[in-house]
Structure formats: structure tokens, C-alpha cells
Amino acid sequence: MNVLVAKNALDAERIAYTIIKERLAGKNAFVLGLATGSTPVGMYKMFKQDALDCRHVTSVNLDEYIGLGADHPQSYHHFMKERLFDEVPFKEHFLPQGDAPDAEKEAERYEQLVRSLGVDLQLLGIGENGHIAFNEPGTALDAKTHVTELTASTREANRRFFNELSDVPTHAITMGLDTIMNAREIVLVATGTRKAEAVHHMIEREPTVEWPATILQAHPSVTIVLDVEAASRCDDARQARGREAADRFFSIRTNA
Ligand code: GLP
Secondary structure (H helix, E strand, O other), X not given: OEEEEEOOXXXXXXXXXHHXXXXXOOOOOEEEEEOOOOOOHHHHHHHHHOOOOEEEEEEEEOEEEOOOOOOOOOOXXXXXXXXXXXXXXXXXXXXXXXXXXXXXXXXXXXXXXXXXXXXXXXXXXXXXXXXXXXXXXXXXXXXXXEEEEOOHHHXXXXXXXXXXXXXXXXXXXXXXXXXHHOOOEEEEEEOOHHHHHHHHHXXXXXXXXXXXXXXXXXXXXXXXXXXXXXXXXXXXXXXHHHHHOOOOEEEOOOOO
């Protein structure tokens, strides 16, 4: 696990964006795993400002709410279209179909699709309870793409995108932990103090299903990009910050 701590959220986003940009450069074809939520929004702006050439890139998103069609304003389909796809042409893009008549079958279909494409780089955020995609605490480590019930805390955290809590869907289709771990490379971005506890578990504590992101410690090629707030509960970050505060970012020691 390579962990970089930037001075602020914008620098963290720039670092993660630069990694993605470098990986896409000079490739004829690339499969990029994308995420939703607030965290990647700044990076998607950078794709647009830079007019990053993604015509050779196939994207696969992590998850989608069950019950929301692609045109629903709070669907992840709509989010991706508005934040990225409308302005940056990709070769193809895929998300699970939230309004499929049979969600279990749709999860199986999506798993096959992701496996057959093979993800070169997966971008991730992290939930306050340590979830990645919608793999909530307690999810089996070998989970494939599946239907999941969202926890009360995740629905509460995502409520800001909806009018009312009761509008937040109760279930989602999500890539599983095993699906995500199959990506060749992973870049996870976390910013803000809200994420500090989950980040501390992810990089400094023993792997446990109670904090799903801890599984990333077992992946051979992971970069975690944080701002100082998200790193604020990490023991080594507190020490490193004093030592190297003049640099744009610094690395910290981890379990893995
Ligand atoms: C949702 C998404 C995750 C995302 C998480 C954090 O639950 N399914 O993929 O990482 O929210 O979101 P945010 O970046 O808004 O904090």
C-alpha cells in the first residue's frame, strides 16, 4: 500500500488525477473503473478542463441504486453522464442497470461483464463506515457483484443527494470486494475528517470484514491518496506531518 498525504483536498485530487492520466497515456485500450459520490467530482472536472482523451477508454462503474432508471436524477447513470460522460467521450461506458426486472440476474450479468473486460485501474472512494463501492461492513471478502441492502448510516450519508431520507433507495447492485480486488491497480481517494476513522482502519489496523476497505491491504498495487484531514487519525501521519510539512505531499507507513 502506497499512501500519499496531500495538504488539502484539491492537491489530493490532482495527485490521483495525475496517476490516472499517466496510466491512460500511450495505451490503445484501457479499462477504467469509476466511482460516484462527492470525492471524484473534482477529478472529473480535471478530466474536462484537460480535455483528457478517453476515446480509447472503456469505463465500468462500481454500483447503482436499485429502483432508479438511468434517467432518474439521483441515479449513478445520471451522475456520471452529468459529471463526466456528456463532455468527455469514452469508447464505451458501463454501469449496473438499477431498474432491471431481476436485480440478482443483473448483478450476475455485470459480474461477467467486468470479469471479461478486466479492469486496469479502479478508482475508489470510501464510506465513513469503511465501505467501498456499496460493500457494507460484514460483506464476505469473496463477494462478487451482488445485491446489497444499504446500512442506515450509508443512507444517511447519501441523503444529501436526495430530497428526503425516505427517497434514498434501500438497496443497490455493487461490484463485490473480490470483483474490486481483481483490478490490476487501485487508486483510493479520501478527503475530510469524516473519513479519518475509516482511513485509520484501512491502513493501520488489522484486516476485518467490519471495515471492508481493510481488504485493500492485500492488493499488490494500491495507492491511497489522502488530505491531511482524512489522515488525521493515522499515527504515522501525525508524526510525518511534523517532519515533512514543507512538501506538497508525504508518504506514511502502513500495515501492508
Ligand atoms: C457511496 C458510493 C461509494 C463512495 C461513497 C463515499 O456510498 N457507493 O462508491 O465511495 O459513497 O462517497 P463520498 O465521496 O460522497 O463521501
